[in-house]
Amino acid sequence: MLITVAAAIAAAAYLAWGIIHHARRGDLHLKIVLEYLALAILGIVLVYTTVKSL
């Protein structure tokens, strides 16, 4: 459980960083946000399913 929470926090930080980074560069677009979001969700799912099967 702790590992999944850690992965979720890392994923949220990664998403937040992506949004802030592109906003500061002036190229923030929904497509980019979705890209970060999709990869973050995939990461959480992979960690969650692996930990759950322990």
Place this chain on the structure above:
Amino acid sequence: MLARLHKSLLHLFTPHPANNHRPRLLEPSLLSVLAAIILVTNSGVRIFAQVTGGILGYASDITVEQVLTLTNQRRLDAGLPSLKLDDRLADAARRKAADMFTFNYWAHANPQNNREPWYFFDAANYQYRYAGENLGRDFGTTSPLVQAWIDSPSHRDNLLSSRYRDTGIAVVNGNLQGVDTTLVVQLFGTLQNPAALPQVSAASNIQKSQPSSAEIGSNQTTDKSDKSDLSDLSIIRSSADLADRQPTYSVSPFDISRSIALSTLALIAVVIIIDSFLVWRRRTHRLAGRNWAHLLFVTGLIILIAGLQRGLIN
């Protein structure tokens, strides 16, 4: 047909004008589909393992011989003599394991009747001078179990103690606290007077209260009530939720899930690297996320998932 397949794969894994200079695998829609597929697949594997009662469930490959071999290997590496498998200690270990399953506890001492490990040494007529106990559960193979003992100072003290001469090992499958598991009990001991106590007998009970000069000379007491002579008790616990008592199968849902996760992440990492290289070489300008940030995130996940172990120390 083949050309079409080739084209699809190229679009899936490499940037191209047809896929808007971004591999389809890195597109949010496909990443979301991938996440959904993995979620469904892993849930399916887990449910299937539970429903079938072990066809894809977990089975322990641990054997008494392997535990003894690896224990003695570690001792030899440390310059210590090998431990001898003692029938009485093996009997004591089996009694301890049976007691743990019967009273459903995971501890050195039985919480219901306060029986300590030494009770089982006595019950098996092993008149010890030194005694120790290591416990393990939920490990799939012997090597991680012994490694976990080695990594824990208190367990290592037992495993690599020069005071012990004998060992007794029990590897028993059963349901402990609602979890089907493989329980490993390893007892360590040295007889009060090995030469005088060759076998279990009534005489041994008499001799335990009559310490030999050698015992006195070594400044060790034979009084078993003096627990200061006993090695630290050690428990190794794994958090795995094992689901099989059938020794035929050896693939666990954990192994499947971890393999799927690592393969997926490795594939994404490779595609990101290829994409970065081709975009850099072609000097492509496009609207996309930072590849190095994606790669950093994916690498972190790979390290996290690869580091997950079934066995944990309690």
